[in-house]
Amino acid sequence: xxxxxxxxxxxxxxxxxxxxxxxxxxxxxxxxxxxxxxxxxxxxxxxxxxxxxxxxxxxxxxxxxxxxxxxxxxxxxxxxxxxxxxxxxxxxxxxxxxxxxxxxxxxxxxxxxxxxxxxxxxxxxxxxxxxxxxxxxxxxxxxxxxxxxxxxxxxxxxxxxxxxxxxxxxxxxxxxxxxxxxxxxxxxxxxxxxxxxxxxxxx
Numbered sequence: 519x520x521x522x523x524x525x526x527x528x529x530x531x532x533x534x535x536x537x538x539x540x541x542x543x544x545x546x547x548x549x550x551x552x553x554x555x556x557x558x559x560x561x562x563x564x565x566x567x568x569x570x571x572x573x574x575x576x577x578x579x580x581x582x583x584x585x586x587x588x589x590x591x592x593x594x595x596x597x598x599x600x601x602x603x604x605x606x607x608x609x610x611x612x613x614x615x616x617x618x619x620x621x622x623x624x625x626x627x628x629x630x631x632x633x634x635x636x637x638x639x640x641x642x643x644x645x646x647x648x649x650x651x652x653x654x655x656x657x658x659x660x661x662x663x664x665x666x667x668x669x670x671x672x673x674x675x676x677x678x679x680x681x682x683x684x685x686x687x688x689x690x691x692x693x694x695x696x697x698x699x700x701x702x703x704x705x706x707x708x709x710x711x712x713x714x715x716x717x718x719x720x721x
Contacts, residue, residue, distance in 0.1 A: 545573040545686065547718025553694070553710045560604055561663065563708050565595035567627075571718060573635075583637040589651060591671075593627035597708075599662050619662040627696070629655035629671050643682070649675040655696070663706040669698035675714075688716035 552566040569591040577584040599605075599619040605612050633651030640646065651673045660666040675692035692714065697707030 542720065543575040544721040545571075545575075545718045546721060547571040547573065547686070547688070547716050549688065549690070549714045549716035551690070551692075551712050551714030553692075553712030555708060555710050560601040561597065561599050563595060563597045563710060565593055565710060565712070567591055567593040567712075569714070569716075571716065573718065581638065583639065583645075585635040585637065587633045587635060587649075587651070589629070589631040589633060589653070591627075591629040591631065593625075593629060595625040595627065596622060597625050597659075597661055597663075598622045605662055615662070623659055623661060625657060625659040625661070627655050627657050627671070629653055631671060631673060633673070637679075643680055645679050645681075647677050647679070649673070649677065649690070649692075651675075657696075661704070663704060663708060664696070664698060665701075665704045667698075668701060669696055669707075671696050677714075684720040686718045686720070688714070688718065690714040690716065 547570070549569040549571060550566070551569070552564075554565070555561065555563040569589050571587055571589050573585050573587045575583060575585050598621070599616075602616040602620050605616045605619060609615060631651040631653035633649050635647050635649045637645045637647040653671055655669050655671045657664065657666060657669055672695045673692050675690050677688055677690035679686050679688045690713070692712045694710045694712055695707060698705050
């Protein structure tokens with residue numbers, strides 16, 4: 519009886535240790551960011567966004583860490599066509615479309631990006647990283663540059679983090695491209711530069 523009890527205790531201890539090890543690979547975070555289009559004469563696009571981020575550390579070596587992450591995001595944007603000649607006369611109802619598209623529009627984007635991150639720790643509590651992500655999204659507003667509905671968001675970012683206990687504070691400049699890969703009638707897309715601020719907690 520004592521032997522069985524001891525074996526059960528050892529088994530439970532081993533399960534707890536494995537669970538702790540697995541949990542230590544996960545972090546949950548929240549980011550806020552904002553940005554705008556690269557300067558051009560055709561349109562304006564300003565945005566701010568909120569992201570929930572789930573990180574999973576897949577590997578760690580002496581000098582680097584490798585993580586994957588999922589990023590549900592909601593993006594609030596304002597867009598306006600400046601150069602009405604972007605809508606060409608051979609388009610159907612082109613004058614009506616010029617009038618419509620040159621009005622300031624509110625755009626909502628609902629995104630689920632998946633990314634891969636390479637991190638280089640330095641100075642004990644800090645790290646530098648490079649992040650690439652891509653994912654599907656839904657946009658609720660048609661513009662001259664992109665059709666309403668399904669599209670993709672691609673992000674390339676660098677960042678610096680600082681750790682405090684199980685918390686990690688994050689600053690992340692990024693470049694973002696949005697288009698629908700030709701699935702809609704309009705696919706010029708948007709290119710924006712952004713900056714994000716975030717915090718995450720190691721589970």
